[in-house]
Amino acid sequence: MPAPTPPFHVLSLPGWGGSGPAHWQSRWEALHSDQRIEQADWHQPLRGDWMMRLEESLLALPPGGPPVLLVAHSLGCHLVSAWAGHSRHSARVAGAFLVAPPDLDRDPLPPQLHSWRPVQRLRLPFPSLLVASSDDHVYCALPQAQALAADWGAELLEAGALGHINADSGLGDWPQGRAWLDAWAARLLAGA
Template identity: 40%
Template sequence: MSGMEGPVLVVPGLNGSGPNHWQSWMEALIGARRVDQDDWTRPDIDLWSARVADAIVAQARPVWLVAHSFGCLASVVAVSRLADRIAGALLVAPASPDKFGITARIPDTPLPFPTVLAASRNDPWMKFMSAARWADRWGARLIDLGEAGHVNTESGHGAWPEGLELFRQLQASAPAMTGPLQD
């Protein structure tokens, strides 16, 4: 049995993921829950990661994270203290923490759950080689998306079957984690 069971949390980045974004498409398709932020225009690592942590803790079973851009950074910070509650994470086009002056705040050790980092070679928010270094630090499987921009609506990523397939492969590769969490 794979680790496919369990709630899925979608963690958007700056400005949220609008109705035509691949995260919104995936959320509707698989019945995921969105982690909302009070202000999508003001990325704040403390507030955003606390909101992600609250959403994780609210679930009775280990969760799957599907994060994008600044949402990847908020997710990695949130899970640093909740790793036993995570089944796995798909991190797509993470934003560079350097752009927000928070590099020192981002964990740089392996994540103790299956993780895939999908990065683009022409992403304006993080250079591919930087994404590769973060994938290595986090122990994530790096997926080279080629020239896919920031993997958002502007780069043509509305419905994104390839992203859903990456997520399904991640779920299938994970150990089974189906039971309720013990406090």
């Protein structure tokens, strides 16, 4: 049985298209009881709709429960940033673990993603750790991931050559990623 993440309520935020059963997010949800934020439409993602769903899900959590960690992949990372820039409830989030955010400033951008421009680049109001691959050439080259981390005030963890850090990367349960999350969460608890 995997070691539990320190006492946090983990909200899982998949990206465009959702995370299928072979994706590490889906596997973490099964292994660790992370709670997925379901979106009404995974294939036509409207930024405002996704932000509203995150807000509703966060506010539905019982008050006085464990602190909340957002675990986002791909477009889910931009959801965290966009939501945090508008919500009056960002103080309910203890931190965000952001994995493989795509470069939404690239052209041509798929038409389904145009509602996500302009990219929200304000510093996040809670601690964050951005995990980036060195060879995510299709979605986000490392220099763009580094720039997003700097804009969002996120600590950057370069994960090596893992592609888009998704099911196609063949990570299975991605134990290394969960170990990074657990160590970072423990630092948050310790106030580091």
